[in-house]
Amino acid sequence: MHPEHLGPYRIARLLGRGGMGAVFEGVHGDTGERVAVKVLSASLADEPSFRARFAAEIETLKTLHHPNIVRLIGYGEQDGQLFYAMELIDGNNLHDLLRQGRRFGWREVAEFAVQVSLALKHAHDHGVIHRDLKPANLLLASDGTIRLTDFGIAKLFGATHLTAAGGIIGTIDYMAPEQADGEPVTPRSDLYSLGGVMYALLLGRPPFTGRTAIEVLSRMRAGPPDPIRRFQAEVPEELDDIILQLLDRDPQKRVATPIVLAKRLRATLHALNEDRLARSTAIDENGELDEGASPSGTGSDSAVARAGRSEPDDESPTPKKASTGSYDVATREISSSRLHDIPWDEETIGGDAVPSSARETPEPSTQFGTRGGTVAQTRFTSIEEEHAKSGREPDAASRGARGASWMQTASFAGLAVGLVALIAVAWTATRPPSADRLFARIQEGVLAAETGDYQAVRREMDEFLERFAEDPRAGRVQGHRDDHDAHRLWRRLEREARKAGGAEYLPDVERTFMTAMREEGVRPQRAAELFRDLARFRAEPMSDRQRECVDVAARRAARRPAASAPDGAGEGESEQPVPPSESASGDQP
Structure with missing residues (x-):
């Protein structure tokens, strides 16, 4: 039985369940806006440490504003239940598409990877490492764009006190070796995971498979994955080389940064067939998509679903027969103790989730106190309202909605300001730029x-x-x-x-x-x-x-x-x- 209301949203239906809670489709009572409402598990909400983790998660999401990242709309608490609202995306996640038998062409995979690289570049610039990049967390929207979601297990560089020493977070099929070994993760750990996603989209399975997580780790330790061209000869050698470089066990041998990866993929696509790049996106110096370009679509077979499907119980693609045995599709989110039973070298090196140099940071502004008994009060904070109170500029749509009410009373002042601005522009135009x-x-x-x-x-x-x-x-x-x-x-x-x-x-x-x-x-x-x-x-x-x-x-x-x-x-x-x-x-x- 799901709640009827959460904050300002009427709950329409259940979209999916995951390890941390459930996702519902919500409709705003005043505006009719449809959103994905993620409700955190009630048992977890009783733990003070989890509330601190949730507050840090919200702080993380507040900093991310990118066309390839699902946007946070608001957050709150009702009757002791912690929840937040994200934009609702019309589209399927890539995990579901793989389970349905969908296979992706190499050009399509390369262009998807460009978009994900730009999203990661934005997140890394804000101190955020995703840590759980996988097909289930990538939504293919109906307009052909890729949207990265579920930063719920990502942590800011400064929030390391929320992760126990030697602990690991993520899904084993796409996890970087250093992350599986409990060592500090870096932005290149996300690039490893992206390489694993590209591998899976082309072959329908992760780079390393096994009946259990321990088996997967053993095969990851044994050596590099099989080249993609061994199974898909039409995949260009250049793209295969890039993916295998991303999957290198040594982080220093991987592609250096997401923007470097995006540029190499674009250059590779161009070199192989420049005539097919008309629909590819341009990349600027900040890693943003050129507004005049539209990302490559995926054809008529893109199904329409909802963002909540990004948290299925099964996290791995459809089983495939392999010489190494059958592939267990159960979710491989396992405890750090099980992972540390498998040494990578002569000894297992533990570590915090991020470098120790980043541990001292201010406490997040989002606060959720310890839950004591039944909480009747409902709290909900809109990101737009929070921006207004803090003096930060809201998005363009919000500015336009409020603009009509005050512009009439400020018209005279606006004309005066405009005249001054016109004079200033004319004066500036005559001066050579600095x-x-x-x-x-x-x-x-x-x-x-x-x-x-x-x-x-x-x-x-x-x-x-x-x-x-x-x-x-x-x-x-x-x-x-x-x-x-x-x-x-x-x-x-x-x-x-x-x-x-x-x-x-x-x-x-x-x-x-x-x-x-x-x-x-x-x-x-x-x-x-x-x-x-x-x-x-x-x-x-x-x-x-x-x-x-x-x-x-x-x-x-x-x-x-x-x-x-x-x-x-x-x-x-x-x-x-x-x-x-x-x-x-x-x-x-």
């Missing part, structure tokens, strides 16, 4: 220029380098300009190759340059070697375009010195550019 302002515009536009006006961004780069050559940021601006010049040349060569009937009809210098640019998104070390070879090339006569290839290669070789780290593992990857789209207006010879 170094800070010009650099900010370059940073905002440099990757957006993939689908916009390349020449406008290039002019700002030229202006910065001319006026502020001594600025410490001039090197970064020069690097951006070199990147765009290189990709512009690459696109010109691609067009010439198509006209000629193939790249094999181009001169060796131009063909080598194209190969180096293509390798840059997949094997950076190999690309650096090719650029160095081109930079040393001397032959006469050379055409202007061949000389341009040599000059651009020399600049890129100078920025990418030889490194001993494996491809994709170095810090230099963080500046890896993404090829501009075919439609960029600046991409003209």
Whole structure:
């Protein structure tokens, strides 16, 4: 029997149950807004430590505002029951789709991973590690976007006192080895889990399977998973390599950051078939999706469900026969004591959930006191109202809803302010931009220029380098300009190759340059070697375009010195550019 009301919401129906409680569809009594209401288990609510954990969870969710993360709407307590409301997503979670027999194409999986990477980038920037990334926590909305949900077991870097030393949290099928071993987790632990999700979407099963969690851990310890191409030959080798790198047991050998992963995936998709990128999303410097682009859809077979289905009792995909035995689909959320029975090396290393350097933080502002007896009082806090009280700016929809009431009384003042602003704008427009302002515009536009006006961004780069050559940021601006010049040349060569009937009809210098640019998104070390070879090339006569290839290669070789780290593992990857789209207006010879 479910409650009839929780806070301002009338409970319509049960959507699902999970280990921490139940999820209902709720309808706001005044606005009619439909939400997913998550009610925490009553037995857990009696524990003071759990209430502190719940308060920290709410604090976590408050900080996350991203188009690929399910949004928190409000939270409260009624009759001792803790609950919070999230936006309701029309769509299925990927776990349910796998159970229904759905298999995903490699392009689709790569584009999903780009969106998840951007969501993780946003969360990591706010000090949040998900810790339980799996298909059941990824919703495929009816518009084709991927939404990451259930940060309920994620913790802020500063909330470590809520996790016992050596404790682990997560689902074993997609858990990073260091997390399973009770060691501190890092953002790269989430990247391991994302690699496991990509693996499962392509093959219908996690990287390691077994009848029990202990069996899964033993196989994870034994060695790397089987390459995907062993079972799905159509999956490109480049994508298989990226996934296997994400699944490396050593966190330092994984892709460095979510934004680096997103850029590598985009570059790989482009290199394999640039004509299929028209519906891919653009990535800006902050890891956000370009508002002018729409994510790739998934076709007519995307079912319509509800967000509450992100917490099924079964957390693993449909069983598949394998040479290693049958696959137990039961949820593998097991205690730390069971995990620590399986040593990874000669000894098991325990640890807190996050680095000790992040332990001292202020207490969260969200407070839920110890439950004593029956609580009759109902409390509910809307995130929008909380923003208004704290002085933080609400979202655009909220501002518009309230705007009409006060704008009539403030019209005269608004006209006066507008006149002053107009004068200020006119005055500002006549002044050349400062170094800070010009650099900010370059940073905002440099990757957006993939689908916009390349020449406008290039002019700002030229202006910065001319006026502020001594600025410490001039090197970064020069690097951006070199990147765009290189990709512009690459696109010109691609067009010439198509006209000629193939790249094999181009001169060796131009063909080598194209190969180096293509390798840059997949094997950076190999690309650096090719650029160095081109930079040393001397032959006469050379055409202007061949000389341009040599000059651009020399600049890129100078920025990418030889490194001993494996491809994709170095810090230099963080500046890896993404090829501009075919439609960029600046991409003209």
